[in-house]
Amino acid sequence: MTLDEIAKTLRDDPAKITLAYAFNATGKTQLSVAYKNATKQEDGTHTGVYYNAYSEDLFIWDNDETNSGTNVRLTVLPSSLSKFHTLLTEDNVRDKLKAYKPKFGFSFNLHEDDPERGIESISFFIPNPNLDEPQKLIKLSRGEERIFVWCFFLALFEVEGWADIQSSHFFIDDPVSSLDDHNIFVTAATLFELIEKQFEKRKIIITTHHIGLFSVLSDWLSKGEKSTKFKKHAKHYNLSTKSGELTLEKCDKDVFLYHLRVLQVLSNAHKAKDIRAYHFAMLRQVLENIASFLGVGQFSYVLNQIGITDFNRIADIVNALSHKKVYYYESDIVVEDNLNIFDEVISKLFDKYNFVLHADAA
Secondary structure, eight states: OOHHHHHHHHHHOOOSEEEEEEOTTSSHHHHHHHHHHHTOOTTSOOOEEEESHHHHTTEEEEOOGGGTTTTOEEEEOOOTTGGGGGGOOHHHHHHHHGGGOOSOEEEEEEOSSOGGGOEEEEEEEOOOSOTTSOOOBOOOOHHHHHHHHHHHHHHHHHSTTHHHHSOSEEEEEOTTTTOOHHHHHHHHHHHHHHHHHHTTTSEEEEEESOHHHHHHHHHHHHTSTTHHHHGGGEEEEEEEEETTEEEEEEOTTOOTTHHHHHHHHHHHHHHTTOOBHHHHHHHHHHHHHHHHHTTOSOTHHHHHHTTOTTHHHHHHHHHHHTSHIIIIISOOBOOHHHHHHHHHHHHHHHHHHOOOOOTTOO
16 A cells, blocks of 8 residues: 555544554654645645644754853744744643653743744743742753653644644654653653543544554553543554555554563563552553453452452552552652552562563563
8 A cells, every 4th residue: 555545544434543553664754744635625725733753843953052052942943833823822831741740941932023923942941949040041852852842732732723723633643752661651641631632523643653652542542441432433553564565454453562562661660670650550551451351341350360369459559550640740659568569460460471571672
């Protein structure tokens, strides 16, 4: 299949939510462009909203080398989005950033000669409690920059204007480049929130090369506590190259190795003794998958099978720690008692089911 054919297949698919996994260099970014062309109106106007590599390329660092970095800033290139910038406030973006617990502050710099041209650049700084002193401007790491740009677009999705005019669909391609596991998990939660808010109003297509992101979203949509809302509306695809030709294959019911990837992440964290709150959400996901495979509804059954004595109480703790209010908004540091619970459950899972994982594949 060509990218244009795949784009038309996705366009004509009645599913309201589409997840597609693909290796890097398969053509995901080009697919988003092909989808944009396939959904244009007759007058050439776009019907949807896009986040992809081109979106990220609108943000370019001005390192201010002439002044030794004194006025370093992230320049925003002019685009069709500029006219919507004035509808966006710094607080809108801060609200989206909260989940990532940023250590930086920021401020928008509008075009002074014509604010209607939108945001000229964005300045970043380490917040200084002494407001009488000037803020020292900084350059963000690549991961921090990607988080900021993603949250900028998340906020822009919700302003009146852009998403209301181009209201047919969202096409989101890989907002997780340069992110660590914790922030990838938080990004999965932001995507799930977007799906929950928007899927009844517009079609949502998400493509990714990251097996963990695909796994988490896939399981939340098909087996999570809110899955009854999404099951009949969601489809899962694998975009791959076979014999030099692109293929788009449904993988709604395939094992597809993503559960093994989650186990691998948990195993690596366990070996490194670096357990965070979000790992409990992933642990719950694994337990639910095993319970489903065994034909039972409650993952407490699995805890009982692997030899956890007080399995109902442990199930309640895993359930509580896997909710967003713990891993999303509060500290991700886990207390010792809960670390011991994680250690016991993960050790007995591997002892019982003899999972064999290849080391540290990304």
